[in-house]
Amino acid sequence: xxxxxxxxxxxxxxxxxxxxxxxxxxxxxxxxxxxxxxxxxxxxxxxxxxxxxxxxxxxxxxxxxxxxxxxxxxxxxxxxxxxxxxxxxxxxxxxxxxxxxxxxxxxxxxxxxxxxxxxxxxxxxxxxxxxxxxxxxxxxxxxxxxxxxxxxxxxxxxxxxxxxxxxxxxxxxxxxxxxxxxxxxxxxxxxxxxxxxxxxxxxxxxxxxxxxxxxxxxxxxxxxxxxxxxxxxxxxxxxxxxxxxxxxxxxxxxxxxxxxxxxxxxxxxxxxxxxxxxxxxxxxxxxxxxxxxxxxxxxxxxxxxxxxxxxxxxxxxxxxxxxxxxxxxxxxxxxxxxxxxxxxxxxxxxxxxxxxxxxxxxxxxxxxxxxxxxxxxxxxxxxxxxxxxxxxxxxxxx
Numbered sequence: 001x002x003x004x005x006x007x008x009x010x011x012x013x014x015x016x017x018x019x020x021x022x023x024x025x026x027x028x029x030x031x032x033x034x035x036x037x038x039x040x041x042x043x044x045x046x047x048x049x050x051x052x053x054x055x056x057x058x059x060x061x062x063x064x065x066x067x068x069x070x071x072x073x074x075x076x077x078x079x080x081x082x083x084x085x086x087x088x089x090x091x092x093x094x095x096x097x098x099x100x101x102x103x104x105x106x107x108x109x110x111x112x113x114x115x116x117x118x119x120x121x122x123x124x125x126x127x128x129x130x131x132x133x134x135x136x137x138x139x140x141x142x143x144x145x146x147x148x149x150x151x152x153x154x155x156x157x158x159x160x161x162x163x164x165x166x167x168x169x170x171x172x173x174x175x176x177x178x179x180x181x182x183x184x185x186x187x188x189x190x191x192x193x194x195x196x197x198x199x200x201x202x203x204x205x206x207x208x209x210x211x212x213x214x215x216x217x218x219x220x221x222x223x224x225x226x227x228x229x230x231x232x233x234x235x236x237x238x239x240x241x242x243x244x245x246x247x248x249x250x251x252x253x254x255x256x257x258x259x260x261x262x263x264x265x266x267x268x269x270x271x272x273x274x275x276x277x278x279x280x281x282x283x284x285x286x287x288x289x290x291x292x293x294x295x296x297x298x299x300x301x302x303x304x305x306x307x308x309x310x311x312x313x314x315x316x317x318x319x320x321x322x323x324x325x326x327x328x329x330x331x332x333x334x335x336x337x338x339x340x341x342x343x344x345x346x347x348x349x350x351x352x353x354x355x356x357x358x359x360x361x362x363x364x365x366x367x368x369x370x371x372x373x374x375x376x377x378x379x380x381x382x383x384x385x386x387x388x389x390x391x392x393x394x395x396x397x398x
Contacts, residue, residue: 041068041087058084091213093298094290095365095372096206097312097320099244101262104200104223104237104274108139108146108169113195117182126193130179132168135225137233138196140167147235148198156181156190164192171230200225200232203242203260205313205363207278207375207395211286211295216269217395219278219363220377221338237271239281240264241288244317250355250384258360260317273398277338277390278363278375280398299371301391304330304341309368311343311376313361315353323347327368333391338377340391356384366392 058067072081113134114127138146141155142165155164163178181190204219216239222231240262250256269283283289306329310322324347331340343366345356354361357379366374366389373392380386 038087038090041085092211092295093372094209094211094293095296095312095367096208096216096218096289096363097314097365098206098289099203099242099258099260099314099317099360100206100218100268101240101242101260102200102202102204102218102223102237102271102279103240103264104232104234104271104279105147106137106199107233107235108137109148109152109196109198110200110225110232111136111138111168111194112197114193115195117184117191117193118186119182120185124182124193126179126182126191130166131177132166132179132194133170135170135230137169138166138194139169141165143167149196152192152196156192159190169233199237203258203262203360204279205361205376206289207363207365208372208392209283209286209289211290214282214284214286215280216283216289217278217280217363217375217398220375220390220395221278221362222274222276223279231276232274234271234274237274237279237281238264238267239269239271239279239283240266241268242317244315244360247315247354247358249353250358250379252382252384255379255381256355256358256384258315258358260360275398277336277394277398296367296372297370298392298396299368299373300393300396301330301333301340301373303371304368304373304391306330307368308346309343309366309373311361311364311366313350313364322367323350325366327366327389328386333394336394336397338390338394339388340374340394341389343376343387343389345385351385354384357387358384 058069066087068085068087070083074080111132111134114125116123116125140146144155146152159181163180166177166179168175168177179192181192184191200223202223207217209216224230225232242260242262244258244260246259248256268288269281271279271281273280306327309325309327311325312320312322314320326344326346327341328344329342333340345351357376361376364376365372374389375395376387377390378388
């Protein structure tokens with residue numbers, strides 16, 4: 001047999017052995033300088049008669065990852081592949097339970113009504129003639145983006161005559177309206193005659209913190225505008241440590257609530273998302289919310305099952321307490337839905353203090369068999385001991 005044919009046969013044989021005995025994912029999914037977990041690093045370790053791997057740590061970094069080099073040899077003789085990877089610690093999660101305050105900055109300013117303006121020609125009401133409604137979100141004036149009341153004031157400083165073009169968001173529909181400012185003789189300036197609020201505030205419960213990324217999730221449902229009951233699209237916001245001043249107990253036909261307050265000077269994190277599955281963002285300092293806790297294993301819709309469970313809630317503003325519940329029903333869900341399971345409070349102490357589930361407890365972590373599987377989202381108005389919960393899967397995706 002000619003030398004060239006022998007070499008070809010050896011190449012084919014090596015390729016055949018490599019394709020059978022070498023971990024397929026190492027070729028396809030892993031590349032130099034990739035970030036992987038320690039579990040994935042274990043998967044790359046391969047030792048047999050045909051294939052051996054040598055894994056060596058090259059260096060440790062201050063950025064929560066280590067560098068490793070992996071050398072693969074066929075028959076422990078031929079070098080066939082070399083990988084350099086960055087290995088990171090897996091995400092560590094902590095269950096919440098704290099009540100926190102929220103302030104959400106909407107994308108635009110929210111109209112809550114209108115007022116009259118005293119002009120040199122008498123009383124004028126620009127709002128009534130504009131086609132605007134309470135609950136509309138004003139996003140632009142003459143194509144200039146509006147973020148706060150100050151933006152409107154700056155535009156009116158340069159106003160002289162004519163109509164202004166407004167762009168508004170009404171229940172998700174973008175509309176164009178016009179308004180003519182009136183000259184307010186009392187302040188010697190032009191005014192639109194609009195009552196406006198710049199943000200929405202509320203109290204809720206923290207569900208989880210990802211200590212690796214500092215991302216948090218809370219509430220399990222959206223914060224809605226009080227006028228339209230629509231989810232507020234946010235451009236930003238903050239979370240704060242809160243204090244609970246009292247509890248209005250829930251009863252059949254009327255939901256109870258935690259009465260809380262917070263100081264806007266004590267910011268503990270930022271908000272970047274408000275959606276039907278909760279309010280999300282990043283905490284400034286993980287230790288503020290995790291210093292006296294241990295990390296928790298994540299469960300989810302595959303772990304959740306009917307039976308006993310617990311929720312973590314803070315009713316006094318200071319201490320997170322554990323209360324017993326029963327998961328009555330779990331729903332099969334292949335896509336996000338905030339009504340993943342039906343729960344019932346069976347803890348007599350919680351029923352005595354609150355009547356069951358009350359507003360402000362939304363987001364309370366649901367723990368079953370030691371795993372974080374979801375969060376409380378809604379209460380049954382006719383039976384405050386019952387409510388809905390959302391699978392943690394859907395919250396982690398946010």
